[in-house]
Amino acid sequence: MAIFYSLKNRLIAFFVVLLVLSFGTMSLLLFNQARSIIRSYIETSALEKMDEYGSFIHMALQQSYDLSSLVYNSDITQKWDAILTQPASTEGQRMLASINMSKFLTQTTNNYSIVSSVNIYRKEGLRVGAENQVVADSSFRQEAWYRNFIEHSNHWVPAHTDEAEIKGAKPYEVVSLLLPIGIFEPSLARNVMKVNIKADFLLEPLNRIHLGESGTIFLLNEQGSPILSQQEYSTHPEAAKEVERVRAARDEQGVVYLKDKQGASHILVYKKLAITNWLLVGFVSEQDLYANLFKLRNSIIVFASLMLAAAFALAYWISAGITKPLSRLVSAMRHVQKGDFAQAERLTLPERRIQSEVDYATVTFRNMVKQLSHLIRTEFEQKLLRQQAEYKALLMQINPHFLFNTLELMSSLAIQQRTKETVTVIESLGKMLRFSLRISEDLIPLREELKVVRYYMSILEVRFGAGLDLRLDEEEAPYDLEIVKFLLQPLIENAVKYSFIHQAKAKVRITVRADKDRLVLSVADNGIGMDPELLRELKDQAMRQQPEQLLQSMTHQIGLRNVLARCRLYYGGLFTLSIESSKEAGACITLGLPLQRRNDHVPRIDHG
Template identity: 40%
Template sequence: MKSLKFKLLVTFIFLIVASFSVMAFILFNSSKTIISSYIEESALEKMQEYATYVELLQNQVYDSASLVYNSDVLYNWDRVHLDENSTGGAKMLANIELSEYLTQVTNSYTPLANMTVYRLPNLWISGENYMNRNDSFTDEPWYVDITTQERYWIPSSYDRVELVKGNTNLMVSMTMPLDTYNPAGADSLLKVSVTESYFLEPLERLHLGETGEIYLIDRNGQMLLSGQKETIEAHRYAYLDELKSVKASEGRLFRTNEDGETEMIVYKRLAKTKWMLVGIVSEKDLYSELYKLRKTVFVIVSILLLVSIIVTLVFSHGILKPLNSLVAAMRHMKRGDFNQAENRMAHETSSTTEIAFVIDVFKNMISQLRQYISKEYQLTLLKQKAEYKALITQINPHFLFNTLEMISSLALQNRGKETSNMILSLGHMMRYSLKISDEFVYVREELRYINHYLDIIRVRYQNRSTIELNIEDGIADLRIIKFIMQPIIENAVQYSSQHRDQIMVTIDLARSEHHLHISISDNGPGFTPDQKYQLTHQIMKQMQTQQYEDKERQIGLHNVLLRCYAVYGDAFYYEIGTSRFGGAEVSLYVPIKEDEQHD
């Protein structure tokens, strides 16, 4: 029953989380759709109100320009300047009359800052008797725009005439030719300027969300108000460029910025001038209240989940505690720590019948498995020790038979002194080799054994052998395993004698960092790549299975390597290469342990 309660509790938790998550997801997405549509409609309504206001400003500009364009004052002024017989006084009078008229028209329309008539090459006439003949206006940006691009409306900038009057406000201006429809061929132009604040202040009162902005751009996609250029983010210029190709008069777009945030773009095109109002607001700002609601739902779900977990832990404590102890005991068993496993489960019980039965079975299994492993471990150690001893004893019969054959041969040749020396050397070697209990010896003892062996080799081969023994100072007191060099030297002599008239063998012993480097070189046939591979593969296979017995009874290098790996493990390594004589070179790197007892 308790197990059933636990399952029901887990199911209950899942249903709470799943139901609230699905509900929150549906409500969130539905609300986003509703809010998005509402924001779009609200933004378009605000834009329509502002568009109506902008069109009123434009109409006043156009009306004032029309008054000037159709006035008799402008006609008389133009006639006087075209007449070659007009005197300077007549032209000055005409200029004054035009300036007074421009003042009158400007004062009649509140939004207008000034109206200025320009005549090539350098005549400026504005209201309040402002006249200038000294400066050319052809390099002004507005003049370049209208004559080269036919751009009639000029984005907000400083008006040179107003600056002379001391007015530093930014102006949005409209220019038009007076004597022809082609701006590039016009001799006279009219420029009507409106203070930027008339456009900017009503626009700044329109908002999308908390941080959204609405921008006014002209038919070429350029921002008309400099005040907005200072606050617009760089990536939003890309949105404005994209809207140049949009044909619809109004609509909504969604785009993702470089920070991965989604932004909504609402736009509306003004019918008369083809200007466009563009509102941009981030989704984060647009749905800020909705995100707060989602966070609240998440907190509620988290609290419910926490309460459910606490209730689950209270109800399932009787099951989880013994199971956790059981898992911990299994981890100790995996590492071979049976004491910790037994201690962990010693006093563990459970009120659940099924769990209690599992605990009792596991305790019995620990006890039985521990006894079995202990017996198996002892048997394995005995087997490994016997196999290792067998590796050592393999050397003695092999070498003994070879030496006895040599002594027999010398005796038949009546070489008594040499026979006596060989028997004496063999006796020293046998006395050394019969001490099987001494697995580790000093280097000086092993070298004494090697010298006896080399004496036998020199007697046997006489002038055919050249054997060098090079020993670095300070290594005599190092300890190594027994019979580590003699089998390899024996192989070197044997293979060199079979393939060469002169036997060349070099034995070098030296320190190499934390290892004793033993190098044995000969002038025999050397090792083939296949022989190297087979030797390495066989050694590694036997070490992985911990089978130290030399089943193939191969005496020599194989025997030495197998014993070294059995004793030193991965701290030992070897290299097989080509000697300077062209034969084999075997290098053994034996770990140096001067003051430690080997196990």
Template identity: 55%
Template sequence: MFYSLRNRLILFFVTLLVLSFSTLAILLFNEARSVIRSYIESSALEKMDEYGSYVDMVQTQIYDLASLVFNSSTTEEWDSIVSNPDLGSGEKMLAHLQMSQFLTRAANSYSSVSSVSIYRQEGLWIGSGSASPMESGDFFKQEDWYTRFFAEGKHWAAAHQDQAELEQNNRHPVVSMLMPIGSFEPSRTRSVMKINIGADYFTRPLDRIHLGEKGNIYLLDENGQPLLEPSSFQISASDRERVRQIRSGPAKQGVLYVSDEQGQTSIIVYKKLAMTDWMLIGKVSEADLYANLFKLRISIIIAASVLLVTSIIVASLLSYSITKPLSRLVSAMNDIKRGDFAKAQRKIPPALPVHSEIGYVTFTFGEMTRQLNEHIKTEFELKLLRQQAEYKALLLQINPHFLFNTLELLSSLAMQKRTDDTVSVIESLGKMLRFSLHINDDLTPLKEELKYVRDYIAILRIRFGERLQINLQQQPGLDSLKTIKFILQPLIENAVKYSLPERQEAIVSIEVYRAHRHIHLVVQDNGPGMSDESIAKFLHAPSPARLEQILSSSSWHIGLGNVLARCRLYYGDSFNVHIRSRPLDEDNEQAASGTRIELMIPITENVQKPEIPDIETMKKER
């Protein structure tokens, strides 16, 4: 079927779009990236060379000024007068004034220098151009640049606010060079000279070096710390390690390509400055560097998308009569998968002429859906009817069973002329029969069920007298809970019936309590017990054949089997049962511990019965 519409469309799309535009986009993008990368590398290194020459010029002026002040006789005389304790304050004030004027003249001789100040350890400082030639106070001893100079011998201070600059209403950050006065060792001097250069002198030309739109270039000192805007210096630990390796390497400049943990590639451009151990380093991601190229690629993709949309429209016009019915059939199949046959039938397209393949598929699928829906409805209704019939049959099996036993008891009491006991049995039997007449109500309040059980216990106590010891314990607060009818009486009847022949006294205990969202109904006796085979049979849910066997059985297992079958029919998987028993040993009669049956039914509290729906109601709803 090479000439089919589907294969021709596939060939058209692959040839026109996938091959042509993919090849064009890959070649164009790779070639453009290579050109841009080469240009960026050469341009960045060239501008870094220019910036390095500029920094060397600024540093040369700073060192010249520092040498001028350090070697000046004015500085030597001022230091001598200030250090002499025998001289008066007037002479020292005159020396401060002369020194301040000298510093002002020196600072004005260099365009890059903002101010010069000298700080002494006894807590005074003198600056160029200050309103007062001498200031007192040891505030500067707490400054980072001061403590690091004496502790680490650090001669350069990164961009910061300076008190001398603030005195002149200059709030711009400065970069400072520190130099001891009178000695080259910071530990042997009492005065330190601080030359301030406006950080703008470094940042303005540095801002003209661009690495993409968001790439950053940093000026680092000899320790790898930023000199300009330290707060904006945010690089990862791996990048810091790369800076350390670059600094310790022999290369003066270069370009590195690195990848981060997310697999994104970045470009690092670096240059070591000649005069000091400073270094320029810049980093930019390829995504930022090739932003314009990515925009070009997006434009190509848009152009390809326009052609794709045009091709799809043309192809849609050709295949509309095929794809639309098939899409509706697929949607109808999904609804059928979820079981919504009515919605699926609404989505099935109208049948086309039978000689068309699509028309034949549509017609066949619609007929199959209709027949399958009818079949499922019929089977579901039959299953519900069968379930209701089984449950009602099991319920009807209980009522005659205890009634016959009670009538036999009344006959015996009448023959013995025990009038009071006969009256009590008749009253209890009447209450039980009145309760039993409501056979259409599957659920009953637990309080009513236990009242029914107490009436039955009253009959048993009259029947067996001192040979029966029976006790019922109920946890408080269970009156609002509901359970299915006649769930305890058959178990109590079996416990009494099969305990008395083996024991002088039958002991039966009944316990009702609530735990873990279930009602626990426990009946325990001291009878002969049950075999493991019998217990295993009751613990497994009965098949339909087993239900028929229970309904037709007349054995002593009818009570327990009936109760378990009804619970499983009504509660399904939410119901559970535990049976614990030790069979009677003929050689050791005391070894038997009786049987303990524990029913765990889900809590139902003031709700309508949902488990066994009414078929007639369902038919009306349909």
């Protein structure tokens, strides 16, 4: 547990845990208690308001039924129906009876303030209403409310616009009660009485009942559809499903908690109305219901965050005088572990008057870091010089091999008086020697390495003539990369040498390409391959042999061993070696080098 290693961190952690536990526990208890109280209050308040509104609806519906009963049982209504039914009645008698019926409806409507209007529709196409309205019109038979009443016996019509009551530019909506006159079966009725109540008369007191900030109470009919103009009910499909279950239950009122598809919690409050089997349903989300409580919780969180920040500041102030020197000392120790002595010295205090044990430990540690840094720097410089000397010696070891062979070739060409080939070999050799004498450069661009390879290939082609099939594949070579010089020439020399041992035709392929994050150099021949024991020895020495061992070695395969030693000396464990060998197919040596462009740095120390 590194976080508690520092005294400063332990102080900060103590204050944080103390504040988080105290404020967190207090906030949680306060929030849960307040939510419980608010929920209980909202449920009780909503049910009480629903009771009041239910009484209001009961009064409104009772007046509608009373008016309907008065009209239904009136002698005037029966006389009017009889006159219009008798075929012998004259047109004047029918009109007079309809006018008397209209006056009766006017008087009746005036006695019931809740009723907006009363109209009687006769199946033959006649409408009689208050204010002497006697209209011959059969269009009402196509209205949805009329068809639903005749076909399905739906006595109550939800909020709609009644054509008979359109009196201005902005017609109002009404809720209607439909009853047959003279018979109880709607489908057989000759006359249908329509009692209209303004929808706003029922909607306004309902809108004054609130659940939370935006919770709404809906008045639903027996089919579960809104009686009033409350279109937002369709936006609560989860409430609609719960209403069906509530309607089938025996409870007259109650509260249901449910969740929507997004997982949000909602509260549904309901109350059944006895007269018409209507249902009052209130629906509100907990997020809306507890909006003020959530604001209080957020305020507590902000206050707790400020207190937490103050605790950090207090802990830091205390640690500045007690733990800061120790923390700097520990940090300096970590940098020493990483080898960053300069940063360790900067973190420790300069020499000053020792006033405490911490000051003494700091000064002592600083002096120790100085001495250790000096020793390591001296050892590093000596090791670096030794490595550079070894690298130069290995590089110089290559030159005699191809130089002696080329001089012998030149001597042979001169004896044969092959002047043109002699000039070609001399020019190529001169360019190669000029390149090899640049011993101050460890790295060269791949472009120059391939140029030297082509000079060497021209010498080999003159030496072996048609017996040598030598090709260089460099179509996808990344010429801007830098590599250790003279890697390919010794490999090509070995490949040509061993390809001619048991055959007159040598075939050598050199491939240079980039593969993801590596530069791949490959030299393949059709020689006799390598002995398995030699192959294992080469792979083992490529990883472990020291340069001084190779310099003192008198064994064969110096060219290949030299290349591997220089790669290991420069790249360390960053280079890879792959050797494929068989007596039938020859050998293929592949070097994998890290991609390195000019000014990139591949350290040569501690590569393993």
